[in-house]
Structures are given as structure tokens and as C-alpha cells.
Amino acid sequence: MKTTYEKDLARLNKKGTDVCSICHVPFDDDDVVYTVFGYNRLGKLQVTSGYCIDKIVDVRLIGLCGEFDPDRFNAYLREHPLYESFMKKKAALM
Ligand SMILES: [Zn+2]
Numbered sequence: 001m002k003t004t005y006e007k008d009l010a011r012l013n014k015k016g017t018d019v020c021s022i023c024h025v026p027f028d029d030d031d032v033v034y035t036v037f038g039y040n041r042l043g044k045l046q047v048t049s050g051y052c053i054d055k056i057v058d059v060r061l062i063g064l065c066g067e068f069d070p071d072r073f074n075a076y077l078r079e080h081p082l083y084e085s086f087m088k089k090k091a092a093l094m
Contacts, residue, residue, distance in 0.1 A: 008045035022052040037061035
């Protein structure tokens with residue numbers, strides 16, 4: 001059985017996760033982009049970055065997009081603006 005979140009995520013991935021699903025501006029792929037997957041106030045799953053992150057009230061996943069050395073994924077992820085709060089939330093759920 002798939003959860004609602006998994007279904008929403010599959011739908012979002014099909015639409016493409018290289019543009020902000022709130023303002024539809026493509027993520028800058030010349031640099032590391034810190035992405036956030038989560039639900040907005042209306043209960044819709046969004047993938048976003050930058051200023052639109054403020055629209056996410058329930059963060060489900062943080063990630064990276066754009067141009068970066070895959071070997072440094074974890075190092076970059078630690079630089080994510082929501083890294084601390086996301087890890088805290090994850091720890092609380094376990
Ligand atoms: Zn946006």
C-alpha cells in the first residue's frame with residue numbers, strides 16, 4: 001500500500017522536479033540548488049527552492065539539484081538551509 005505522500009511524490013516526480021512547483025521558475029542548474037519537498041498550507045505537495053521554501057508548512061524531504069560533485073552530496077546537504085530543522089524533525093519521528 002502506498003501512502004498519500006508516496007503517491008503525491010510520484011505525481012510530482014512525473015511533472016519534473018527541476019522547476020519550482022509554486023512559482024514555476026526553473027532551478028538554476030549552474031550551481032547547487034537546495035530543494036525542499038513538502039506540503040503547503042493547502043495540503044498540496046510541492047518541490048521548491050529559495051524564497052518559496054517559506055510556503056512549505058510540512059517539510060518531507062530536503063535535497064540538492066543542479067551542478068555539483070556527487071561525491072560531495074552529503075557535504076553539500078549539510079549546508080542546506082533546512083538541514084538542522086529537518087534532521088531534528090526526522091529524529092523526533094523515529
Ligand atoms: Zn518558487
